[in-house]
Amino acid sequence: MLLQNGRVIDPSSGLDGQADILVVGGRVKAVGTVKERDLPPGCKTYDLGGLWVTPGLIDMHVHLREPGEEYKETIASGTMAAAAGGFTAVACMPNTSPINDSQGVTSLILARAVGASARVYPVGSISKGAKGEELAEFGEMKTAGVVALSDDGVPVVNSQLFKRALEYSGNYDLLLISHSEEIFLSRGGAMNDGSVSTRLGLRGIPSAAESIAVYRDIALAEYTGRPVHIAHVSTGEAVDLIRRAKSKGCRVTAETAPHYFTLTDQDVGNYNTNAKMNPPLRSEKDRLEMIRGLQDGTIDAIATDHAPHSRLEKDKEFDQAANGIIGLETSLPLSLELVRVGIIDPVRLIELMSVNPARILGVEGGTLKEGCIADITVIDPEKKFVFAAEGIRSKSRNSPFIDRELTGKAVMTILGGRITHSELA
Amino acid sequence: MQSDYVFRHKHLLSMEDLSVQDISFILQTAESFKEISTRAIKKVPTLRGKTVINLFFEPSTRTRLSFEVAAKRLSADTFNISASTSSATKGETLVDTARNLEAMHPDIIILRHSSSGSPDLLTHHLQSSVVNAGDGTHEHPSQGLLDLMTVKEGKGGFAGLKIAIIGDIAHSRVAHSDIIGFTKMGAEVFVCGPATMIPPYLEQFGAKVCRSVQDAVADADVVMALRIQRERQLDPLIPSLREYASFFGVNEKLLNLAKPDALIMHPGPINRGVEIDPGVADGPRSVILDQVTNGVAIRMAILYLLMGGD
Numbered sequence A: 001m002l003l004q005n006g007r008v009i010d011p012s013s014g015l016d017g018q019a020d021i022l023v024v025g026g027r028v029k030a031v032g033t034v035k036e037r038d039l040p041p042g043c044k045t046y047d048l049g050g051l052w053v054t055p056g057l058i059d060m061h062v063h064l065r066e067p068g069e070e071y072k073e074t075i076a077s078g079t080m081a082a083a084a085g086g087f088t089a090v091a092c093m094p095n096t097s098p099i100n101d102s103q104g105v106t107s108l109i110l111a112r113a114v115g116a117s118a119r120v121y122p123v124g125s126i127s128k129g130a131k132g133e134e135l136a137e138f139g140e141m142k143t144a145g146v147v148a149l150s151d152d153g154v155p156v157v158n159s160q161l162f163k164r165a166l167e168y169s170g171n172y173d174l175l176l177i178s179h180s181e182e183i184f185l186s187r188g189g190a191m192n193d194g195s196v197s198t199r200l201g202l203r204g205i206p207s208a209a210e211s212i213a214v215y216r217d218i219a220l221a222e223y224t225g226r227p228v229h230i231a232h233v234s235t236g237e238a239v240d241l242i243r244r245a246k247s248k249g250c251r252v253t254a255e256t257a258p259h260y261f262t263l264t265d266q267d268v269g270n271y272n273t274n275a276k277m278n279p280p281l282r283s284e285k286d287r288l289e290m291i292r293g294l295q296d297g298t299i300d301a302i303a304t305d306h307a308p309h310s311r312l313e314k315d316k317e318f319d320q321a322a323n324g325i326i327g328l329e330t331s332l333p334l335s336l337e338l339v340r341v342g343i344i345d346p347v348r349l350i351e352l353m354s355v356n357p358a359r360i361l362g363v364e365g366g367t368l369k370e371g372c373i374a375d376i377t378v379i380d381p382e383k384k385f386v387f388a389a390e391g392i393r394s395k396s397r398n399s400p401f402i403d404r405e406l407t408g409k410a411v412m413t414i415l416g417g418r419i420t421h422s423e424l425a
Numbered sequence B: 001m002q003s004d005y006v007f008r009h010k011h012l013l014s015m016e017d018l019s020v021q022d023i024s025f026i027l028q029t030a031e032s033f034k035e036i037s038t039r040a041i042k043k044v045p046t047l048r049g050k051t052v053i054n055l056f057f058e059p060s061t062r063t064r065l066s067f068e069v070a071a072k073r074l075s076a077d078t079f080n081i082s083a084s085t086s087s088a089t090k091g092e093t094l095v096d097t098a099r100n101l102e103a104m105h106p107d108i109i110i111l112r113h114s115s116s117g118s119p120d121l122l123t124h125h126l127q128s129s130v131v132n133a134g135d136g137t138h139e140h141p142s143q144g145l146l147d148l149m150t151v152k153e154g155k156g157g158f159a160g161l162k163i164a165i166i167g168d169i170a171h172s173r174v175a176h177s178d179i180i181g182f183t184k185m186g187a188e189v190f191v192c193g194p195a196t197m198i199p200p201y202l203e204q205f206g207a208k209v210c211r212s213v214q215d216a217v218a219d220a221d222v223v224m225a226l227r228i229q230r231e232r233q234l235d236p237l238i239p240s241l242r243e244y245a246s247f248f249g250v251n252e253k254l255l256n257l258a259k260p261d262a263l264i265m266h267p268g269p270i271n272r273g274v275e276i277d278p279g280v281a282d283g284p285r286s287v288i289l290d291q292v293t294n295g296v297a298i299r300m301a302i303l304y305l306l307m308g309g310d
């Protein structure tokens, strides 16, 4: 296929300008001006004037719920949502049922992902059963196909075990992704500790629950010389700690999610369980610090922490409702908002949503260089749409953004040369 | 009272939702109902044919009984469902329970629940009126209103009063309703307790947080002691009840700092000798039992007004 006249934004090759992309055999054959006579016979041509053509977006933090909770999401439905949101690859966290703590579960996930609408990169658990007691079989899981390790959903409370995990992960060159939370501070908490939690009479989670844990993770990464990736950063203090660690040369990377730079704890309103997540929505000050971290490079990636839950888990008393929201289909428009208001430029956006996630996880993608896999996202930055419950590809509907008008959308998603989503006529 | 005022609420969920006019009107209505409880035949036909369900997921004898007495004095049919007899223990959700009750067409559901915001959740699934009889650590508006009524009776009004609330503010839904209600009506509320029991941003309700209990009580017109809510604390927030009693207990010595005619209040049930000295609780300035009496009148007023009055 030939993608013509688009604005090609590829930070990996320093390209930002109008160009054609020729895809042959699932790979990028040529970037630049493609002449008619170079086209293979029967080549489909798409005129993408006015649209952005970028490396396929990669979401390094999603929950696909399969195996175990297929009523919330399956690998098939989750990757369809990914494709609709412009993603060509997702990394799925291990807190399924059973937990992905062994090669058997990893293999099952990868078998189910064959033919899915996005590449699926399983993340294995750090500890057996994510119980924080014994190391899981990193080597076996790596052989089966995990790209990183995390006990996401819960922190590794035991610092000794986390240090050993950092050390041992070095044998297999696997990245540790940390869900950083000091659980004695957050225990029983339903939302951010602040004026809203006091007003609603809900137990609060202080921001220090995050920063204390982030500092521990950084200290151990520094001590062991191993890289650590901090998941879903939500507080200004954590951004500050990561910034300082990076300036000292510590191998730390970080992600945040669109809700942390778009919403605050005020959005909990009157017990809106679609604004309940862990870490919780924080203060306006934290939100602004998150944006600063995205701007100055402290935060490397935008991930969604896509966490599907059915109505059963959300239509409940606030303190008993499940944590998390879906995010794959709103991540791009919410992130594009940062571009529209001039906080970041399109190149930085693609770094955050494609180049850096690929680099951090060590997976293919994140580039449009000739010869690379043809994972491509076509974005209409001006397209307005209402995020309606009926159109959602995910099996779940737990989003605080439902019925919001959003601007900017993936209008075509290409996975290895195959179109997985298209809104082009 | 302005003649054009109409009570427009379908539910009673919080003191926060009520305007100054609403509160004045409820208090005025309760005052007119109070007399019914002193009659030989303590019953009026006002809510005859109406169905009131007490849905209590937390044990509470006094609040449940108070609502039940109030409903019966207005001739409503009342039904009590408590957690032990409900399906909650069998895994039925609150929303399921609500839907099942709804199928029986009740007029008012009075909910007591350990989760903050649960009455709000019910209103999304029910046609009937919902009364919050205490939700988690959020609010307990009928208790707040009866406290307002008791102070109004004792002091004639609210403007310029200094009200001291001592104890576990963070876990007290009564304190939350009281702070909002009293400040809304023009009184000043000073709170004090162990710092582990003071929630953040309390000033947003207009409360003044004191570090010493003496500062809070000095020249107070009303001194309210709160119950230590051990059951709502995840871990102990104080080293011992003994230390609490000696530093935050309301006793005669402390009360010497208050106005001589200060009212002594407590939402009950009392841990005698901990939050309040027995002598003070039973003393001449104590209005603790008036609070209970007024509770029935306030709850009669609430049920009556939610059913459209008249």
Ligand SMILES: [Zn+2]
Residues within 6 Å of the ligand: A152, A153, A154, A179, A231, A232, A278
């Ligand atoms: Zn997590």
